[in-house]
Amino acid sequence: MMKTISKQAMSKAASSILVAVHETVDGLHRQGVVGKATMREFDGLCLAPVGILAPKDLGAIRDA
Numbered sequence: 439m440m441k442t443i444s445k446q447a448m449s450k451a452a453s454s455i456l457v458a459v460h461e462t463v464d465g466l467h468r469q470g471v472v473g474k475a476t477m478r479e480f481d482g483l484c485l486a487p488v489g490i491l492a493p494k495d496l497g498a499i500r501d502a
Contacts (some may be wrong), residue, residue: 460484 463480466472472480491499 471478 460480463472463477467474467477
């Protein structure tokens with residue numbers, strides 16, 4: 439019998455894998471194996487997308 443995995447569990451597992459891969463590439467960058475441009479590109483792929491903030495949200499951030 440096959441066990442089904444929830445989307446949340448899959449997302450968490452994928453996130454854990456991505457964190458581990460990013461740490462590995464960062465270590466390679468610190469050792470000089472991966473260049474700065476490659477690391478910057480890799481970082482861009484790993485970042486979560488940023489949503490657009492409403493003006494009132496920006497004001498709340500400034501006031502904080």
